Amino acid sequence: MNITTPTLLLDKEKALRNISRMVDKTKRSGVRLRPHFKTHQSVQVGEWFREQGVEAITVSSVHMARYFADHGWNDILVAFPANVLEMESINELASRIKLHLIAVNQETVVALAKGLQHPVQLSLKIDAGYHRTGIPASNYAEIDAMLALIQGQDKLQFAGFVVHNGHTYKQTYAAAIRNIHNTSVDQLQLLRERYKAQFPNLQLSVGDTPSCSILESFEGVDEIRPGNFVFYDITQQHIGSCAFEEIAVCMVCPVIAKHPDRGELILYGGSVHFSKDVLVQKDGNAVFGRVVELTDKGWSEPLEGFEVVSLSQEHGVVRVSAEQFDKYNIGDLMGVLPVHSCLTADAMRGYLTTEGEPIDHLSGVR
Amino acid sequence: MNITTPTLLLDKEKALRNISRMVDKTKRSGVRLRPHFKTHQSVQVGEWFREQGVEAITVSSVHMARYFADHGWNDILVAFPANVLEMESINELASRIKLHLIAVNQETVVALAKGLQHPVQLSLKIDAGYHRTGIPASNYAEIDAMLALIQGQDKLQFAGFVVHNGHTYKQTYAAAIRNIHNTSVDQLQLLRERYKAQFPNLQLSVGDTPSCSILESFEGVDEIRPGNFVFYDITQQHIGSCAFEEIAVCMVCPVIAKHPDRGELILYGGSVHFSKDVLVQKDGNAVFGRVVELTDKGWSEPLEGFEVVSLSQEHGVVRVSAEQFDKYNIGDLMGVLPVHSCLTADAMRGYLTTEGEPIDHLSGVR
Incomplete structure (x- = not known):
């Protein structure tokens, strides 16, 4: 792909x-x-x-x-x-x-x-x-x-x-x-x-x-x-409706900048892609998605040490632990499980299956 | 129109x-x-x-x-x-x-x-x-x-x-x-x-x-x-960048339900239309838009007694004072100034001028 x-x-x-x-x-x-x-x-x-x-x-x-x-x-x-x-x-x-x-x-x-x-x-x-x-x-x-x-x-x-x-x-x-x-x-x-x-x-x-x-x-x-x-989505996982491995959609976003001074990665992927729903986790932290590792056939469970801490129109900011910071380079793709899959799908206007097949969404066929 | x-x-x-x-x-x-x-x-x-x-x-x-x-x-x-x-x-x-x-x-x-x-x-x-x-x-x-x-x-x-x-x-x-x-x-x-x-x-x-x-x-x-x-938009007005009368876009939403028991009107207009940005006002209240009166040539200043208090996927909830509750009926159109015009325009995928001319948006022409 x-x-x-x-x-x-x-x-x-x-x-x-x-x-x-x-x-x-x-x-x-x-x-x-x-x-x-x-x-x-x-x-x-x-x-x-x-x-x-x-x-x-x-x-x-x-x-x-x-x-x-x-x-x-x-x-x-x-x-x-x-x-x-x-x-x-x-x-x-x-x-x-x-x-x-x-x-x-x-x-x-x-x-x-x-x-x-x-x-x-x-x-x-x-x-x-x-x-x-x-x-x-x-x-x-x-x-x-x-x-x-x-x-x-x-x-x-x-x-x-x-x-x-x-x-x-x-x-x-x-x-x-x-x-x-x-x-x-x-x-x-x-x-x-x-x-x-x-x-x-x-x-x-x-x-x-x-x-x-x-x-x-x-x-x-x-x-x-x-x-x-x-x-x-991760809201449903938080509620207890599903396990992480049942989440069937995942955003894939290019890494476009790295800030080693503050341990942050910048994604091409913002509120026009994810929408802006937020999940307040049990620890009180608000997140805009959970980072997963992309694999040949899909993606992993959420990775520890990554937090999607903010979204602006096109940017996503991911805070990364010191141990994980070098895992991603500019030009890599990062997987992010969405907070609210309905709104993300509506914003994205279409899907790509893990087999590489494009799938329509009403908002992309108007 | x-x-x-x-x-x-x-x-x-x-x-x-x-x-x-x-x-x-x-x-x-x-x-x-x-x-x-x-x-x-x-x-x-x-x-x-x-x-x-x-x-x-x-x-x-x-x-x-x-x-x-x-x-x-x-x-x-x-x-x-x-x-x-x-x-x-x-x-x-x-x-x-x-x-x-x-x-x-x-x-x-x-x-x-x-x-x-x-x-x-x-x-x-x-x-x-x-x-x-x-x-x-x-x-x-x-x-x-x-x-x-x-x-x-x-x-x-x-x-x-x-x-x-x-x-x-x-x-x-x-x-x-x-x-x-x-x-x-x-x-x-x-x-x-x-x-x-x-x-x-x-x-x-x-x-x-x-x-x-x-x-x-x-x-x-x-x-x-x-x-x-x-x-x-109303965020810029809140910051002090503009006056209300300089805001050039306004959502128009049908009123689809009324709840006299709790003084709420339900709009057809939710987060897939407005996006989900929120403005925390000086009084500490979070609003998702400000209600205005639609006029022949555009719209009024914001009305007192109306608060857009929540958005779900397609619904907007407007809390209305007792004095204003009867001003709107089911099937009326309500004007709402957006919190963040960039995201609202991206979600709406097009405009209609107050003169009735449709205007393109990139997200509607993909």
Whole structure:
């Protein structure tokens, strides 16, 4: 491989194993896996899921839904409060696939009812404790009012309740993550009890990567929607969702300067490549990636004695112990496991597999 | 304008005024303006500079140099430690434009000397206190050694010393920024004294946006290379480089959900749109943007009572005072001034002028 500029390497074997582990787990649990494709945003990676039997997917924008619909996916949930300004694109999609939308407010339901020309599945987004967006799980008055609005509309088919427990990302103990998951399932069960007479087929859907990685079964829900697990990253390793060897993407960056006076290497690789998410480690240090050694077939576990301490637009600064400083020279390539693989992939706009095959990303094919 | 998804608005009149103010200042000071084009990365915005007499530019990658060389720019400094792995592209560029590179280490000079097929200008990057990259200004032994290596090579023409005082970004007092600038100019003057007999035409180049915005004259240097000033952003306003009304770019984001229970609005606009740079304000609060009111011809000053408190991949969360909460409804568009316009422009991959004209960005034309 002739890599000369920052490049996102993808280990296909690791990604396939991550996918099959989750597929197997959902089969054993009897729940539907509707993986979130916002992590990879790639038609080719999508095919790896399809080959393992996945038929229904999650995306985070209408634009992303259109991209995957154009490549043969026809059961797509846009897991983002419906953007009623995009009614034209929504109608176009709803005319050709089974499109699922979500709503948080009555205004959205009214606007959809007014603008839709084709039927869509509509779920209500429930806030089970993350507090980013969603109707508080105990706000029955609001849920009742929204369901009443939906029921009168022939273009809106109520599908169920959707939760995203993003607060699992703040945890590093499996028990805490299980508690968050179980608390949200309990809340969803109360909703099912309340509405099942009226909607006997209502579906309960959850799905953050930490819960879906740590739990072994998903009793009480019908569907899970994890996304990040296909690649993982050092944030997920920190949380406990994965081991380092399960991380399937690695940035490759040229070393462009060395500062022996302060033990720092400068990488060609900055916030326009990695994005700028940061991981505060258990020792309190903030890092922007973990350095690994590149090998013939991929990369090693993280190396001790290297810290990616800052990123500016195109530069990365790596602090290196005295013992390790001479390991890298100018013109060498350094491997860095990303803090947040979804954002790094979006910034990089494409992948190169460890076998040398270029792989598309939606943001590179606009 | 029919905006339905996150869009980066560009007020051309403000950008033209920002450019002409800097052009006038450099004319009065008798220094060369070599603006950094990494902020806008746009052929059209580049033309606005050219129309005001700018002929020499700065970029941050060989890829960016090629883009502008392909559009008629033929005096380009890549203000980034030369990436010797890109020798083929460097040679191709050096064959057709006046290409300037920079070096920090002897290894780089040796690799360039070995690989270059066409002459390039080479400057040494000096660290005058920022400590990201560069040779410490007082490390004469290293500078002597590098100049000795350069002198023997017919493809390397020593151009001078280049400094980037990125530590001005940590300041909010004009006097502190002037001190940083003056300290670096003093250090550069010592270098000029030391090497002027040998290199009578050596050039001294500085150029962060805070210094270049706050200072009125640039005695002692030959060239300035600010970039961000074409657009500015709320970080620059916080530093004191600009007023709010000089910020020339504004994100426009649909409101997609409302949470009256906790006074929050959810925007379609997250870290894949804004990037994830954050500004810690004087009150200690971290913000990811400042909300403005969109008007027929652009936008207002920032509104009181709104705080962009978090960004996830596609969501932005805006905390709103009780008095302002009803000002926005689902489906409305909200204006947000970015924290860091360079990264937002790179993430957005294109602009729309307030007159409705689409403008390219390199990252959208790959």
